[in-house]
Amino acid sequence: MKIANLHSHQSKGVDYWTQRISEQEMPALCSTVKSLEKLAKDDVSSLAILGRSVMHDNALTSRILKVANSAIYSKGITQVTTVSRAAVVLGFDTIRNICITAKLLSSLLENKGLSENVYQRLIKLMASSFQAAMLSKMMLKDHGEDLQEEVFVAALLYQLGESAFWSMGGEPTEQLDRLLNECEDEKGHKAVVRQYLGGSFNQLSIGIARSWGLGDVLLKSLSHPNERTPEIRAIFLANQISELMVQPHVDLHRLNQRIAQAAEMLDIEADELKGRMIRCTKATAKLAEAYGAKVLVDFLPKTELLTLPNEPVEAQQTVREPNQLIQLKKLRELTSCAVEQADFNRVLTVTLEGVLDGLGVDRCALMLLSPNRKRLQPRIVLGEQAEKMKAEFLIDVSDKSGVFADAIALKCPMFVDDPHSSKWRMYVDASLKQLTGECSFMLAPVVVESKVIGVIYADRFHTERSLTATEYDGFTHFAQLANVCLGATLHAQ
Known part of the structure; x- marks a missing residue:
């Protein structure tokens, strides 16, 4: 040297x-x-x-x-x-x-x-x-x-x-x-x-x-x-x-x-x-x-040294329980988002974090309508097997029937407490059950300028636990506050 x-x-x-x-x-x-x-x-x-x-x-x-x-x-x-x-x-x-x-x-x-x-x-x-x-x-x-x-x-x-x-x-x-x-x-x-x-x-x-x-x-x-x-x-x-x-x-x-x-x-x-x-x-x-x-x-780093497994081992299952402290924290964050006119992604990410960890669901997603409004596709997914859900959870709403299409048309949240009940049997067919599972799920419309642009969805697909009316109330609260935040952001522009 x-x-x-x-x-x-x-x-x-x-x-x-x-x-x-x-x-x-x-x-x-x-x-x-x-x-x-x-x-x-x-x-x-x-x-x-x-x-x-x-x-x-x-x-x-x-x-x-x-x-x-x-x-x-x-x-x-x-x-x-x-x-x-x-x-x-x-x-x-x-x-x-x-x-x-x-x-x-x-x-x-x-x-x-x-x-x-x-x-x-x-x-x-x-x-x-x-x-x-x-x-x-x-x-x-x-x-x-x-x-x-x-x-x-x-x-x-x-x-x-x-x-x-x-x-x-x-x-x-x-x-x-x-x-x-x-x-x-x-x-x-x-x-x-x-x-x-x-x-x-x-x-x-x-x-x-x-x-x-x-x-x-x-x-x-x-x-x-x-x-x-x-x-x-x-x-x-x-x-x-x-x-x-x-x-x-x-x-x-x-x-x-x-x-x-x-x-x-x-x-x-x-x-x-x-x-x-x-x-x-x-x-x-x-x-x-x-x-x-x-x-x-x-x-870029060469991947020849890495061996892709034939059967990927699933990550250890996480069981999230409702947590009121997290709910309050995320609701306060959403209130701040409304005051600060936070952007779209920030509002929906905070909302989903509150739903996931505050309400104790297995997974939740923001799903947006395609430009022709015939399909819903996940935009942000949190929780178990998020990437798998992003790739596979595609909902056809072109025929205007089913629970997702109704939530969009009526601009109101839906709580499918039992997909097998007579109340929901006509709205949840076999193909939808493959995506949502056999247990309860919740969805609520995302509304911008009085127009539905997508839905927020949540379930306990992996642990097969039922959702309660109290958790649905919390879910609708998060969804409503998210829409208020998006409206505040829009009016500020």
Whole structure:
């Protein structure tokens, strides 16, 4: 190692590199991110400002719309043609995060003057980070979509310091690349980086995150990676797994240890997690193309080391009981949503969280009508086997008969307390019972401007427990308050 080559850079320290990256190398990205983060505090004018902040950038607008209309986000329900409309459909936070991701990828990839070695380092690192973002989101699939999106961006930016450094190009990156190539192990790599930068890449990431005003989740994941909260744990493990999988010589023992830790967190078997990881990698490749970052696809972690099980082992069944404290907490949150004119996704996510954990159901979903109003399809699902429900729970309402069609037509909630009773036998046929099960279920219309756009649904399909009239009263309370919140948001625009 050539120590003499390190001294001139070491004296500058991490603060120097943070300022250089923010002000000289990536001022446009820095400005965009800061503007978008500030918008989170201005609910009234957020949509208009977001539209104005990207409308002059045709390439960015195109990418945002392509991602918003991709299968991962649109679910085939609504085609959007403007950023403002996409924000209404998907929620402002989701579109803000898509915008940050699109701008980040284009900024890091646009430097054409990188040497081949530095370029390879950058591409591999970005591919690993992009895969980690998708893995962390997958690991939190039973949580609200707002949290999933926040974790996606935090995992994507987890190695921002190193990515930003390599994307600068020029003599500093080529010199550090040569020095790292002379090291034989991970410990030596870290020592060289510390000497060259005056600190670690992690410290550089923290410096940039603070300078740009990035979210608390990212800062906490960088500064307290061992914290046991689900979001911090998911970000840490997803990055560890992705990083291990892109190594030229994969340490299978360490990789399997991390996979086992992630499986334990999700309360599933490691083999089932490996199956989910394979499916997640395929989805990552499609999303990378939607973001205009097809170059990353060939560098995504290879899944040959993972074995998809023939019979996935189901996660341990959770039995949720009614909890009045959670009900009150979520009802207060909904009241705050009405006052703050919170976006569509936020309102419905809080509602579903209240129904799931407050009323003690097995699963619940927001189901939206298709553009032709002939089909209901899950948009947000919480609870047991959420992904399975998202894929399979499709309701045909084209013939205007059945309990779902009646709830839409009459704009009133329904409580099917016993599908076999004479009261409901004509409204719940055999095909519907395959989806809802043999026990009771509840549904309530979601109304915007006096028009039903979908329904909220809940049942205890997996534990086969009956719902009570008291729980139905709580369910209708949540649904009614959700509609009040959506009305408040609409009138504020």
